[in-house]
Amino acid sequence: MTYCVAMCLADGLVFVSDSRTNAGVDHIATFRKLYTFGVEGERMIVLQCAGNLATSQSVISLLRQRLHGEGPHLYNVPSLFDAARLVGQTLREVVEHDAAPSMAAGVDMGCSFLLGGQIAGEPPALYNLYPQGNFIAATPDTPYFQIGESKYGKPILDRALRHDTDLEHALRCALISFDSTIRSNLSVGMPLDLLVYARDSLKIPAGFRVEEGDPYYEGVRAQWCGSLQRLLLELPCAPGSYLS
């Protein structure tokens, strides 16, 4: 499995991906699931993927291969909406190419993408692409998307994230969402790849890989876990009727 979160906020975009892939529990490996495309000062595009790794890698390879060709590609599409359509179309192309022999073997070739970024002249945007290649856009009402193993880490996002949350605070919220998921589900694992994009900067951030044992992340994990246990103790005692 996989877990990826992306947020489209007033101040910019936040992306966090885990890096575990597994085919069964006895074939576990580390693969990056966060890819960047961009032209400094003109466009910044991030893709995150979940699902069949062969499919998602082929999609990324085709997108890269075509970057300097004649047709539409991620460096020449006029809008982020067109970028999402291009990725969706590429996904369909890969699945159609690979599906025929595999579907017979009952293998799910599908994968999902989150596509976020900004192209000069537009505000930042974030799209959630389904395995069918169609997609929805984030809005101020629903400023985040998740793909992969999303349920464990959803409550903290629903409780704490809003469109006007600042980027650094949103990143902490995402890290807690990942910690909750990693503790409860073996198929999501370290390291984490993260990337924070400030609105209108039109720079491709370097991003950061949070490795196992990273002092900041470990400190946040420990503080959060200890604080939650304290908060539970601080809640008022249940009334007698609850315990009768």
Next chain:
Amino acid sequence: MTYCVAMCLADGLVFVSDSRTNAGVDHIATFRKLYTFGVEGERMIVLQCAGNLATSQSVISLLRQRLHGEGPHLYNVPSLFDAARLVGQTLREVVEHDAAPSMAAGVDMGCSFLLGGQIAGEPPALYNLYPQGNFIAATPDTPYFQIGESKYGKPILDRALRHDTDLEHALRCALISFDSTIRSNLSVGMPLDLLVYARDSLKIPAGFRVEEGDPYYEGVRAQWCGSLQRLLLELPCAPGSYLS
């Protein structure tokens, strides 16, 4: 869907169930999913169910109908292990009876049960029964089970619950687990049925129904949500490398 939690702790047992059932999103109803059986001073048995409501109701009806018959029933089985086997057997009987016509229509007739309690002469125990009728028992290492929509509410249990957690504290932990689930998933809903059993009391607790607007539960929800947001703000700021 449904969400039920049961805990088998040093001091006794805690059970919490939601009460929402749905067949699609346009057919939502309230049904109790927590049932008690017992003989004061001799045995106390609780069943919680998730899955096909027709199946679980039939299982409960057969278990009740047979309580005063000749064969093995929940008031005469010698151990809680035998009670779990009896419920598993009754579940198989119902599914075999009902499955033939329905399976053709692609309906899932399966359901899961949590069975917990105590019979005089034994310690309290808790079993998780699969739709196949087989089951596993809780241990001090894994003192809780969930059935139904379990992922949203699992992180808080994994972080805060241990075998030696006291019953009242464990109940608060369960209530937070339910709040996280209800906020993030429409198919789990109020009211909640809860029941706390003190080890060796061999009494059948009255239990309590937490209705929408219950002042204690609403207070705990609000305090928890506010405190989490404060905790996020209190975490140390992410280092510059995380935001680069």
